[in-house]
Amino acid sequence: MKKISQNQHGFTLLEIIVVLAVIGALAAMLAPVVFRYIDDAKKAQAQNDVNTIASAVQQMYKDTGRWAFYKTGTAKLAYTSGTDAALLTSNPVCTGIPAVETCDTTAPNDSTSGTKWALATAFSDSMTDQLIGNTPAYSTSGGRAWKGPYVDRIPALDPWGRSYLLNIANADPTAEGATQKWVVVISSGPNGNLETDPTLAGTANPSPTGDDIVARVK
Numbered sequence: 001m002k003k004i005s006q007n008q009h010g011f012t013l014l015e016i017i018v019v020l021a022v023i024g025a026l027a028a029m030l031a032p033v034v035f036r037y038i039d040d041a042k043k044a045q046a047q048n049d050v051n052t053i054a055s056a057v058q059q060m061y062k063d064t065g066r067w068a069f070y071k072t073g074t075a076k077l078a079y080t081s082g083t084d085a086a087l088l089t090s091n092p093v094c095t096g097i098p099a100v101e102t103c104d105t106t107a108p109n110d111s112t113s114g115t116k117w118a119l120a121t122a123f124s125d126s127m128t129d130q131l132i133g134n135t136p137a138y139s140t141s142g143g144r145a146w147k148g149p150y151v152d153r154i155p156a157l158d159p160w161g162r163s164y165l166l167n168i169a170n171a172d173p174t175a176e177g178a179t180q181k182w183v184v185v186i187s188s189g190p191n192g193n194l195e196t197d198p199t200l201a202g203t204a205n206p207s208p209t210g211d212d213i214v215a216r217v218k
Contacts, residue, residue, distance in 0.1 A: 039190070042159035043213060049155055050164060050185040050215035053090075055187075056131050056150035057166065057217050063147045064138050067171035068130035071097045073137035073146075079172035085119065085125035090154050090164040092128045095135065099123040108162040108188030117167065117194050127154045127166065158187040158213075167198045171218050182206045183218035 011019075014022040057068055066077065069084045084203055085097050100119045101107075110117045129135035131150045138146035170181040180202035187195050189211030196212040208214045 028137045042190070046158050046187040046189070046213045047215070049158065050187055050213060051151070052151060053127060053131075053154065053164060053166065053185045053216045054215040057168075060131060060146070060148065060150050061171075063145060065144045066138065067168060067173070068127075069168040069171065070136050070138075071125070073134075073139060075136075078174045079169050080082045081169075082123065084123070084132075084169070086122035086132060086167070086169040087124045088166040089124050089125045089155055090127050090158075092126045092154075092156060094124045094126045095129055097123045097125050104163055106157055106161065106163045108165065109193045116197055116199065117165065121195075122169075127164070160188075160190050160192060162188050162192050165194075166217065170198065170202070181216075182216065184216050188215040189213055 013176060024059065042125050061067055067079075068088060069079055069086070071083055071085070083097065087100060089104050089107065090098065091104045091106055093105075094100070100122050104119075104124060107119055110119045125135075131148060131154065134146050134148055135138070140146050154164075156163070164187055166185045167181075167183060170183045175181070182198050182200060182202055182204075184196070184198060184206050186194065186196060186198075186208075191211055193210065194212065195210035196206070196208050196214060198206075200206075202218065206216050
C-alpha cells in the first residue's frame with residue numbers, strides 16, 4: 001500500500017481566505033467595466049432600433065405619399081385629431097387607434113408635463129399595423145402603392161422594457177413652416193422617462209434630453 005507523504009496537505013483556511021479575497025478584489029475591479037459594456041450595448045441596440053423604424057416610416061411615405069397616422073387607407077391626407085393616431089407605438093397590442101393609456105402598459109413615463117407627449121389622451125396605433133401588416137388597407141397597386149412590409153420586425157420593447165414611440169401626428173403635411181414640429185422615434189432610455197420635448201420647430205435638429213435616444217423621421 002502506498003503511503004501518503006506527510007508533506008501532502010490541503011489548503012489551509014488562511015490560504016482559502018486569501019484566494020477568495022483576491023477573487024473578490026478582481027470582481028470589484030471588473031464589475032464596473034462589464035456593466036459599462038452592457039449599458040453601451042443596450043444604448044447601441046436602442047439607437048439601431050429607432051434608426052430602423054425611422055427609415056421604414058420614411059420609405060413608406062416615399063411609396064404612398066402618406067404618413068403613417070391614418071386609421072384607414074381611404075383617409076384624407078391631413079391628420080384628423082380624434083380618429084387618426086397621434087402616436088405610433090412598438091407595442092403590438094395598440095391596434096385600431098385606441099387611447100395610449102388603455103392599450104400600452106409598457107409606454108414610457110411622461111416626466112416633463114402632461115402636454116409634451118400627451119400619453120394619457122393621445123390616440124395611438126401600433127407600428128406593426130402601419131409598417132408590416134397594412135391594417136389601414138392602403139392601396140397596394142398603382143403609382144402610390146403600399147409596398148411593405150417596410151421592416152422585418154419591430155421590437156415590442158426597448159432594452160429597458162419600455163415601448164418605442166413615434167409622434168406621428170407632427171408629420172401632418174398641412175402643418176408646414178414655423179408650425180412644423182419634430183417627428184422622431186424615441187426610446188426613453190435607461191430611466192424610462194420621456195425627457196425630450198418634441199414640440200420645438202422642425203427646422204432645428206432634435207437634441208435628446210437626458211438619456212433619451214432618438215432618430216429623426218421628419
